Every structure is written in C-alpha cells, then in structure tokens.
Amino acid sequence: MIVLVLRLIILAVVLYLIYKGFKYLFDPKRKLELAHEKAEYYFHDDSNNPRKNFFITYKGLMFQGEKYLGETERSFDVVSIFIWPHDPSRLQGFTIEDFRFLETEVRSNYPHARIDWKSPIRELLEKDHMD
Numbered sequence: 001m002i003v004l005v006l007r008l009i010i011l012a013v014v015l016y017l018i019y020k021g022f023k024y025l026f027d028p029k030r031k032l033e034l035a036h037e038k039a040e041y042y043f044h045d046d047s048n049n050p051r052k053n054f055f056i057t058y059k060g061l062m063f064q065g066e067k068y069l070g071e072t073e074r075s076f077d078v079v080s081i082f083i084w085p086h087d088p089s090r091l092q093g094f095t096i097e098d099f100r101f102l103e104t105e106v107r108s109n110y111p112h113a114r115i116d117w118k119s120p121i122r123e124l125l126e127k128d129h130m131d
C-alpha cells in the first residue's frame with residue numbers, strides 16, 4: 001500500500017515538473033528577455049487588457065508603452081499610447097527610421113491610437129517633421 005502511494009506521489013511530482021517546464025518554455029516574458037539579450041525585435045503585449053503596458057525590445061533596447069482607452073467612432077478602443085525607452089543612454093545609433101518602424105508595428109496592433117514618444121525621442125521626431 002505504501003509503495004502504491006509513493007508511486008502516485010512520484011508520478012504527481014514528475015507531471016508537475018513537466019507542466020512547469022512547458023509553462024516556462026512558452027512564457028512570453030521569457031521570449032522577451034531572450035530577444036532583448038540577442039538584440040532582436042520582439043513585441044510583448046496583452047492586447048485584451050488595455051490597462052497592461054506593452055514591451056518592445058529592438059536592437060538591444062527595451063521600450064515600454066502605456067495604453068489609454070477612449071472612444072472611437074463606434075466603440076471604445078486604445079486611442080493614445082506613450083512609449084519610452086527603459087535606458088535612454090543606450091539610444092546611440094538609433095535613427096528616425098527605427099522609431100518609424102516601431103510606430104508601424106504598434107499601429108498594426110492599435111490602428112486608432114495616437115502615438116506619443118517621451119523625451120528625447122519626441123524632440124528628434126519633431127525636428128524630422130519640421131524638415
């Protein structure tokens with residue numbers, strides 16, 4: 001009887017470890033961190049929850065976007081987004097085209113949103129509009 005109970009406990013522990021392993025492998029935050037370390041592009045967002053911020057990693061720099069819900073012509077949707085880099089000192093080498101690419105990617109998920117960048121990116125993009 002004790003042997004049977006021990007086998008069931010061991011089986012339960014093994015199944016639990018397998019479950020946790022799969023959960024870890026397919027965790028989107030882990031994929032975000034992996035892409036960040038490899039300096040690749042990755043967009044992490046819970047589009048069903050407008051209160052949760054999204055994260056973008058691009059060229060080794062992490063950006064965060066804050067979404068604001070509002071009304072559009074026929075529904076409520078994300079109408080405003082503020083994006084900022086986590087470490088502005090690592091912006092060296094980024095071009096206006098890089099920020100336009102990021103805006104395009106965000107617009108593909110939130111077509112009704114107005115995108116605003118926080119300093120110093122905002123000033124760079126404003127200079128581009130004036131030229």
